[in-house]
Amino acid sequence: MSVASQSRMAGLAREAARFGAVGVSGIFVNLGVYNLLRRYASLLVVQAGVIATVTAVAFNYVGFRYFTYRDCDRRRRLRRITLFLAFSAVGVVIENGVFYGATRGLGWSSPLRSSAGKFAGIALATAFRFWAYRTWVFTALPAAQDPARPAGEE
Numbered sequence: 001m002s003v004a005s006q007s008r009m010a011g012l013a014r015e016a017a018r019f020g021a022v023g024v025s026g027i028f029v030n031l032g033v034y035n036l037l038r039r040y041a042s043l044l045v046v047q048a049g050v051i052a053t054v055t056a057v058a059f060n061y062v063g064f065r066y067f068t069y070r071d072c073d074r075r076r077r078l079r080r081i082t083l084f085l086a087f088s089a090v091g092v093v094i095e096n097g098v099f100y101g102a103t104r105g106l107g108w109s110s111p112l113r114s115s116a117g118k119f120a121g122i123a124l125a126t127a128f129r130f131w132a133y134r135t136w137v138f139t140a141l142p143a144a145q146d147p148a149r150p151a152g153e154e
Contacts, residue, residue, distance in 0.1 A: 022063035023126055030056035034118060045114055049099050057088045069138030080137055087132040094128055095121035
C-alpha cells in the first residue's frame with residue numbers, strides 16, 4: 001500500500017471516528033426522545049419515531065458542522081444546509097421505513113422490540129448519511145483537500 005493510500009485511509013478512519021462519535025450521541029438523543037415520547041405522550045409509535053429522528057437530525061447537524069467537518073468549505077452555507085436537510089429527509093424515510101416494517105409488519109410493538117426496530121433503521125440510515133454527507137454536504141476546501149477524499153471529488 002502506498003503512502004498516499006495509507007494517508008487517505010488514515011484520513012477516512014479519522015473522519016469515520018468523528019462521524020461515529022456524533023452519530024452515537026445522536027442515537028442516544030434519538031432513542032431518548034423516542035422513549036420519552038412513548039412513555040409520556042399520547043403518540044403513535046411511528047409518530048414518536050419521526051419526532052425523535054428529526055430531533056436527532058438537528059442535534060447531529062451541529063455536531064457534524066462543528067466537530068466532524070469543521071474544516072469544510074464555509075462559503076456555501078445555504079447549499080450545505082439544503083443538502084443536509086434533503087439527505088436527512090431521505091435518512092428519515094429509510095430509518096422510519098425500517099422501523100414501520102418492524103413495528104407493523106413484524107408486530108414489534110413492545111418497548112424493547114420497537115427500540116430494536118428503531119435501532120435497525122438507524123443503522124441503515126446512518127450508512128446512507130455517512131456516504132451522502134461526506135460526498136455532497138460537507139465538502140473540503142479545494143486548497144485544503146482532505147487526504148480521505150480523492151482529488152477532484154466534491
